Amino acid sequence: MTALLISLLLFGAGAVASLVFARCDRCLRLFGAGGIILGSVCGLVPAIQVALGAVPQSLRIAWDVPYGSFYLRLDALSAFFLVPIFLICALAAIYGTEYLEAYRERKALAPPWFFLNVLTASMAVVVLANNAILFLMAWETMALSSFFLVTFENEKQSTRQAGWTYLVASHFGTAFLLVLFVLLGKSNGSLDFGRFNPASSVGALFLLALVGFGTKAGFVPLHVWLPEAHPAAPSHVSAVMSAVMIKTGIYGLLRILTFLGPMQAWWGWTLCAIGLSSGILGVLLALAQHDLKRLLAYHSVENIGIIALGIGVGIVGLSRDEAFVAVAGFAGALLHVLNHALFKALLFLDAGNIAHATHTREIDRLGGLLKRMPGTGATFLVGAAAISGLPPLNGFISEFLIYLASFKGAVSLGAFGSVPMLATISGLALIGGLAVACFTKAFGIVFLGQPRSECAEHADEPNLAMVAPAFVLAAGCALIGLFGASVVRSLGPLISSVTGLQPLVVAGGLAEAANSVERVALFGAIMIAMAALLSLARTKALARRQVSMGPTWDCGYATPSPRMQYAASSFAQPLTASFRMLLQTREVLTGIEETFPQRAEFHSHTDDPYRSYFFQPLFESITRTMAFLRPLQQGRVQLYVLYIAVALLVLLLWQIA
Amino acid sequence: MVAGSFLPLIVALALAPLMQGVIIRTKSVVAGRQGQPLTQPYWDLWKLLHKGAVYSQTTSWIFQLGPVVWLVSLLLALTLIPFGGFPALSSFSGDFIVVAYLMALGRFSTVLAALDTGSSFEGMGASREVTFSALAEPALLLSFAALARQTERISLSPVLTAISWSAWAHSAPTFSLTLAALLIVLLAENARIPVDDPTTHLELTMIHEVMVLDHSGPDFAMIQYGSALKMWLFAAIIIGVAPPWHRGGPWAETAVSLAGMMVFAIATGLVESSMARLRLLRVPQLLLVAIVLSALAVAL
Numbered sequence: 001m002t003a004l005l006i007s008l009l010l011f012g013a014g015a016v017a018s019l020v021f022a023r024c025d026r027c028l029r030l031f032g033a034g035g036i037i038l039g040s041v042c043g044l045v046p047a048i049q050v051a052l053g054a055v056p057q058s059l060r061i062a063w064d065v066p067y068g069s070f071y072l073r074l075d076a077l078s079a080f081f082l083v084p085i086f087l088i089c090a091l092a093a094i095y096g097t098e099y100l101e102a103y104r105e106r107k108a109l110a111p112p113w114f115f116l117n118v119l120t121a122s123m124a125v126v127v128l129a130n131n132a133i134l135f136l137m138a139w140e141t142m143a144l145s146s147f148f149l150v151t152f153e154n155e156k157q158s159t160r161q162a163g164w165t166y167l168v169a170s171h172f173g174t175a176f177l178l179v180l181f182v183l184l185g186k187s188n189g190s191l192d193f194g195r196f197n198p199a200s201s202v203g204a205l206f207l208l209a210l211v212g213f214g215t216k217a218g219f220v221p222l223h224v225w226l227p228e229a230h231p232a233a234p235s236h237v238s239a240v241m242s243a244v245m246i247k248t249g250i251y252g253l254l255r256i257l258t259f260l261g262p263m264q265a266w267w268g269w270t271l272c273a274i275g276l277s278s279g280i281l282g283v284l285l286a287l288a289q290h291d292l293k294r295l296l297a298y299h300s301v302e303n304i305g306i307i308a309l310g311i312g313v314g315i316v317g318l319s320r321d322e323a324f325v326a327v328a329g330f331a332g333a334l335l336h337v338l339n340h341a342l343f344k345a346l347l348f349l350d351a352g353n354i355a356h357a358t359h360t361r362e363i364d365r366l367g368g369l370l371k372r373m374p375g376t377g378a379t380f381l382v383g384a385a386a387i388s389g390l391p392p393l394n395g396f397i398s399e400f401l402i403y404l405a406s407f408k409g410a411v412s413l414g415a416f417g418s419v420p421m422l423a424t425i426s427g428l429a430l431i432g433g434l435a436v437a438c439f440t441k442a443f444g445i446v447f448l449g450q451p452r453s454e455c456a457e458h459a460d461e462p463n464l465a466m467v468a469p470a471f472v473l474a475a476g477c478a479l480i481g482l483f484g485a486s487v488v489r490s491l492g493p494l495i496s497s498v499t500g501l502q503p504l505v506v507a508g509g510l511a512e513a514a515n516s517v518e519r520v521a522l523f524g525a526i527m528i529a530m531a532a533l534l535s536l537a538r539t540k541a542l543a544r545r546q547v548s549m550g551p552t553w554d555c556g557y558a559t560p561s562p563r564m565q566y567a568a569s570s571f572a573q574p575l576t577a578s579f580r581m582l583l584q585t586r587e588v589l590t591g592i593e594e595t596f597p598q599r600a601e602f603h604s605h606t607d608d609p610y611r612s613y614f615f616q617p618l619f620e621s622i623t624r625t626m627a628f629l630r631p632l633q634q635g636r637v638q639l640y641v642l643y644i645a646v647a648l649l650v651l652l653l654w655q656i657a
Numbered sequence: 658m659v660a661g662s663f664l665p666l667i668v669a670l671a672l673a674p675l676m677q678g679v680i681i682r683t684k685s686v687v688a689g690r691q692g693q694p695l696t697q698p699y700w701d702l703w704k705l706l707h708k709g710a711v712y713s714q715t716t717s718w719i720f721q722l723g724p725v726v727w728l729v730s731l732l733l734a735l736t737l738i739p740f741g742g743f744p745a746l747s748s749f750s751g752d753f754i755v756v757a758y759l760m761a762l763g764r765f766s767t768v769l770a771a772l773d774t775g776s777s778f779e780g781m782g783a784s785r786e787v788t789f790s791a792l793a794e795p796a797l798l799l800s801f802a803a804l805a806r807q808t809e810r811i812s813l814s815p816v817l818t819a820i821s822w823s824a825w826a827h828s829a830p831t832f833s834l835t836l837a838a839l840l841i842v843l844l845a846e847n848a849r850i851p852v853d854d855p856t857t858h859l860e861l862t863m864i865h866e867v868m869v870l871d872h873s874g875p876d877f878a879m880i881q882y883g884s885a886l887k888m889w890l891f892a893a894i895i896i897g898v899a900p901p902w903h904r905g906g907p908w909a910e911t912a913v914s915l916a917g918m919m920v921f922a923i924a925t926g927l928v929e930s931s932m933a934r935l936r937l938l939r940v941p942q943l944l945l946v947a948i949v950l951s952a953l954a955v956a957l
Contacts, residue, residue: 367775368715368775370717370719371717381719385762385765388761388765389758389761390758390761390762390765391755391758391759391762396758400751400754400755400758403751403754403798404750404751404754404811407751407754407801407802407805407811408750408811410802410805410806410955411805411806411809411810411811412809418806422799422802422952422955425798425799425802426795426798426799426802426948426952427795428798429757429794429795429797429798429799430791430792430794430795432758432761432794433761433787433790433791433792433793433794433795434791436761436764436765436768436787436790436791437787437788437791439765440765440768440769440772440783440787441787443769444768444769444772444773444780444783445772447719448717448719448769448772448773448775449715449772449773449774449775449780450715450775512750515749515750516749516750516751516752519747519749519752520755523733523747523755523759526733527729527730527733530729530732530733531722531725531726531729534725534728534729534879535721535722535725538721538725538875538876541706541875542709542710542874542875545708545709545710545874546709547709547710547711547712548709548710548711548712549711549712549713549714550711550712550713550714551713551714551715552713552714552715552716552774552775552776552871553713553774553776553870553871554776554777554778555778555860555870560775560776560777562775564777565775565776565777565780566772566777566779566780566781566783566784570780570781570784571780571783571784571787572784573784574784574785574788574937574941575787575788575791578788578792578941
């Protein structure tokens with residue numbers, strides 16, 4: 001615990017130092033990033049130890065806040081979430097030292113460093129807190145510090161709008177959490193996590209947690225803030241938010257599940273339904289996007305959906321006493337938390353490199369970047385294959401576990417119980433197929449072919465600090481892909497603490513799952529070896545023959561221009577057209593009318609359907625119906641003082657009466 | 658049994674091009690031509706393997722990696738497919754998921770190789786390929802789920818061994834619906850009529866063939882051989898699910914299955930000779946039918 005306290009203090013020191021040395025650019029980079037990196041390294045040690053099975057540790061410091069105490073506890077669940085938080089934040093800090101340089105002339109750089117330190121510390125406290133007051137304070141600090149990071153480029157109207165949406169959504173979620181914790185603590189009069197013991201209405205508590213934490217995690221339809229806020233933030237912050245911050249929502253949900261006693265089947269059904277809609281809608285909306293970072297943000301919705309599917313399958317299995325289904329489902333979900341952190345951070349950092357080098361995130365303006373940015377391109381390819389769930393990378397391992405749980409459930413549960421399992425199987429298959437479509441589009445259009453604009457033509461690889469973190473993450477993706485079995489086996493204590501199953505039962509289930517994962521990993525290793533051999537054989541064979549270079553065969557047309565290449569929107573069009581019922585893509589086409597047409601235009605734009613058809617009308621109608629309260633707000637201090645006095649008076653009278 | 662466990666793989670590697678030859682020959686005969694020798698696909702591969710290569714200046718290492726990954730992923734997928742009376746070389750819980758995703762990997766690599774050329778035709782083919790296979794994937798996995806539920810096993814070799822006359826007699830509707838769904842998936846995934854016409858002369862209307870326009874020499878050989886293996890893989894699953902006609906030991910069963918594969922190839926040739934291609938816009942509907950069929954198969 002001492003190491004964790006030191007790490008929190010280092011984040012604090014980094015934050016303070018960022019403010020003190022606001023004017024010294026080198027000190028900012030040194031202290032701002034240094035605080036995060038040192039703190040993370042320091043915190044990683046106990047986090048990894050506990051995640052691998054060491055005894056949980058706790059620390060309690062008395063506090064004057066009513067019902068509150070500074071009570072930290074590092075158990076298997078916290079440790080599992082803490083590891084990616086520290087890892088990704090440290091890498092993001094390294095990346096940030098270089099990325100923020102581009103803004104040095106126009107922006108003050110002290111606030112982003114201050115808030116990144118605060119964000120890291122608050123995320124760590126969120127997963128460590130063992131008292132509801134402390135948890136909520138950290139939760140709120142996390143929301144606010146990330147809000148200030150999102151609105152870093154606040155000179156842009158779109159960024160301010162995104163920040164506003166994020167702020168509203170955050171507090172919407174927190175409101176549910178407040179009620180949740182009050183209800184949880186009511187029976188015992190204590191807000192310490194260990195003493196929650198809800199006797200009744202656990203279903204209502206589950207729903208409160210689902211909405212409260214689901215807003216942070218980005219469950220459909222509460223995801224609307226996510227595709228706004230994540231692209232608006234600086235890229236290293238997007239990486240932190242998408243990779244680890246939204247996972248605190250999953251953490252919260254799992255933590256609450258441990259308080260609620262035996263899990264009920266309908267929770268699993270609900271989570272499967274949410275997972276399906278988040279997964280499918282997320283990937284479809286991603287497919288329709290033109291902005292690279294927005295595309296990635298929608299993929300976070302999709303992956304959160306996959307995690308929800310895993311948890312849902314696990315809960316259904318648990319409620320039907322199918323230990324293997326429960327264990328493999330939870331194992332898949334948890335592993336996907338870690339995996340998504342790795343490849344999503346990787347992809348956002350690479351997207352940052354692209355934006356940095358080309359000054360655009362518009363996919364259709366890019367192209368041919370692989371030759372200009374080889375490191376970024378190679379790592380993006382790894383991330384793209386991993387997020388599409390392809391072997392031999394890590395994304396496949398976690399999806400495989402969820403599939404395995406669902407197939408086992410589909411076989412062993414009756415006709416009724418197997419419905420969520422079969423839905424999960426077909427949903428995951430559709431999501432997988434669409435993700436392949438989406439990432440062949442993202443990688444293919446951005447990195448392959450020829451540059452589609454000036455800015456892509458003159459792109460250059462950024463320097464080491466911006467490329468190295470991506471290589472570390474890519475190595476992580478490959479390592480989990482090849483050694484996933486040992487990671488799966490180490491999840492034992494964690495899964496038995498979440499599910500309440502006997503450690504032996506969990507270990508048995510995990511061993512069975514790890515057995516298959518081991519074979520999958522073996523396939524991965526053989527695949528890499530065979531691909532290397534085959535490439536070598538081809539090189540040898542071609543060495544003695546004539547190998548020539550020529551233009552691309554465009555069916556007889558010898559001078560194809562870059563503008564004639566297939567574009568991202570045309571690549572995705574067959575799919576977006578097939579799902580137009582869900583997507584509601586707006587298309588503007590100025591038709592060709594004259595005999596010798598001069599110009600024609602085509603635009604397509606896909607808004608978030610929930611945003612434009614649900615939340616916008618909802619909030620507008622709220623604004624309309626509440627308009628009669630407007631006269632109360634006159635913006636004069638005296639008037640507000642009067643309100644306070646009147647309120648006090650009324651309260652006093654009420655108390656006397 | 659060591660020889661036996663390698664048998665499904667060896668048979669596939671050796672006879673997959675022959676199956677292509679049979680399909681082509683059938684089409685020729687129906688069209689009233691003499692047609693090429695049955696062994697022509699082997700000669701084509703041999704010729705391609707001994708040629709040089711032409712690469713487009715636009716391409717990068719992705720283009721050269723594409724065919725390699727394509728072939729390797731199909732080779733690995735084939736090690737999981739049982740054939741005749743013999744179980745696959747490798748078999749473990751959930752191996753059919755690996756089969757589906759290895760094919761997704763193969764597709765991922767060829768699609769990227771196609772986009773690497775910067776050709777609008779190849780981009781178009783790539784776009785169609787990902788569209789149709791995204792819709793074929795749920796049908797494929799739901800079909801596996803139907804088979805798993807019916808046989809209460811979750812690994813391909815035991816599932817296919819468990820399909821016997823009595824299983825068919827007991828739940829023929831499930832198996833026939835699954836077969837129909839798998840058949841549609843086969844047609845879509847292997848670029849066969851009515852989804853795609855591998856022999857058309859108009860690039861605009863092609864799917865798989867247009868993606869590989871720029872590959873030449875050994876690269877093209879890998880693509881062609883991989884396509885033959887993929888066809889074999891799907892056909893082997895379909896023959897495995899079909900009613901077992903055999904009596905006797907695994908060798909006899911293998912012989913019967915081989916005959917089944919050739920009959921299947923002739924049937925494919927006949928279908929291709931007697932049908933026109935569907936309009937591209939209709940293909941998603943066909944795949945939707947496959948999804949519905951497989952969902953029904955699970956529900957029964």
